[in-house]
Amino acid sequence: MKRTTLPRSASGVRWDGLALGVDGPGRPPLRAEVADGRRLVLFQGDQVVLLARQRVTHRGVHYARTGRYTSPVPPLRAEAARAYQESCPDEDAWLARWAHHFATALRESANGPLHEGDWQLTRGLPPRWDITPNWARLPQHDPAIGHITWFGHRDPEEDARDMLPLRPLPGPGTARVNAYRRQYREGVLPPVLLWWMSGLDTFLVLDGHDRLAAALAEAGRPHVLALARELPDQWATRYAQPLISHHEDHITGLERAHAECPPLAETLTRAADRRLGQQLHELVTTPDRTRAWPLPGGAPAWDALARRHAPGWHPDTDN
The missing domain is CATH 1.20.5 (Single alpha-helices involved in coiled-coils or other helix-helix interfaces)
Known part of the structure; x- marks a missing residue:
């Protein structure tokens, strides 16, 4: 995998991220497959991770998580987090170190989203996604079956969120979250890794659910690195x-x-x-559209998956 620092042709400016040239595979383990009627399913290997269907008005998307998601990044050790912080002279160097760490982990993963092509791993959220009320809403409003209101529509306002966790966010008092809360207070908490999913018009939490919960429990925000396909x-x-x-x-x-x-x-x-x-x-740094593959069997196959993994779920897509 070829790595290039962003911005490519500038020096003495803020570090923005990494450009990644990935030479394979053609079809990754963690991938979106789509069918007619604005239907999408996220697979990890042969496991269904997420089902989603866009509203016909394009004001949002209904989703159902299955609870079967596994992070493609191995657990992060506290010793590594402190070592990275101590060895980096500034925030740019620290974020770059973690970007390389995540890039390596994703390249070596057997259940990640990387496929052949050009990618980018960039710092932070785009300005229009970084909305203060949406951060505060995350720990209080994270249903397994729910709806995301897309930016600017407020239909309904309480469903407006900047990211979708792929598994439930843990409570603020769990052991792992408490450990990460301590790291947050010490200033060594590793970034949360997001993945841009254009078919949902939102970021998915790829790795760092516990770290995200910890930062929010401390009334703060974690650093984030966002993975996306690079615009040609x-x-x-x-x-x-x-x-x-x-x-x-x-x-x-x-x-x-x-x-x-x-x-x-x-x-x-x-x-x-x-x-x-x-x-x-x-x-x-604008991301390209996320690649998706046709779902074998089309809409009937998606409907069968929905009945199996989210029985009784009937997303209202007619408004």
């Missing part, structure tokens, strides 16, 4: 061109409007340059 260069270039053209037109307008006051024009130009830089930066 040609698409990034295509999306960037309108931004650059608009920026050039905007700068020309500023120079004309403030021709008699060059210092003001220069100040406004620098602000516009920073804004363009931020837009291009966000574009570079």
Whole structure:
């Protein structure tokens, strides 16, 4: 697996993540399979982990967890967490160390999501996902069978969440959570590993359910690293061109409007340059769509899986 630091062509800037070039397999153990009628099932090997069906209005998705998920990352030892913290000079180096750790673990895993292609492992959540009330809602609202309201719809508001755990979050007083709460207070708690699932329009918790619960129990937030497929260069270039053209037109307008006051024009130009830089930066780390495979048997097969793993579940998809 080839690894490249993000951003690729800059030095002296904040570490954003790793680009991963993965040479296989063609079909991973942890994968989404889809069928007509906005149906999705998440498999881990031959085990059904999650069933989901989008609403016809595209305002959210109904889901049912089966409780059969297993993290593809081996348990993290407290000694390693403290050693990583002590050996890293700053947060960038610490996150990079953990990114390499997770990349290695996922590459060696027999039940992970990596498949052939280009991936990225980036720091933090995108700005529009990092919503304060949604963090507070996580430990109180995490049903095994439920619904996620997609961003901006508030239909209903209480179902708005930024991530979906693949197994129930443990209580704040369990032994493992207590151990991680101590690590959180010491500043050595490892990041939570997320996985972008475009078919659900949300992040799945790939590894770190106990760490997530611990940070929330301490009224805080964990660091997160997000795994996603990388947007192909040609698409990034295509999306960037309108931004650059608009920026050039905007700068020309500023120079004309403030021709008699060059210092003001220069100040406004620098602000516009920073804004363009931020837009291009966000574009570079924008995830590509998650790959999914056709579910053999189609919609009838999905319906049979739903009856078997979530008896009595009838997701309301008509609104």
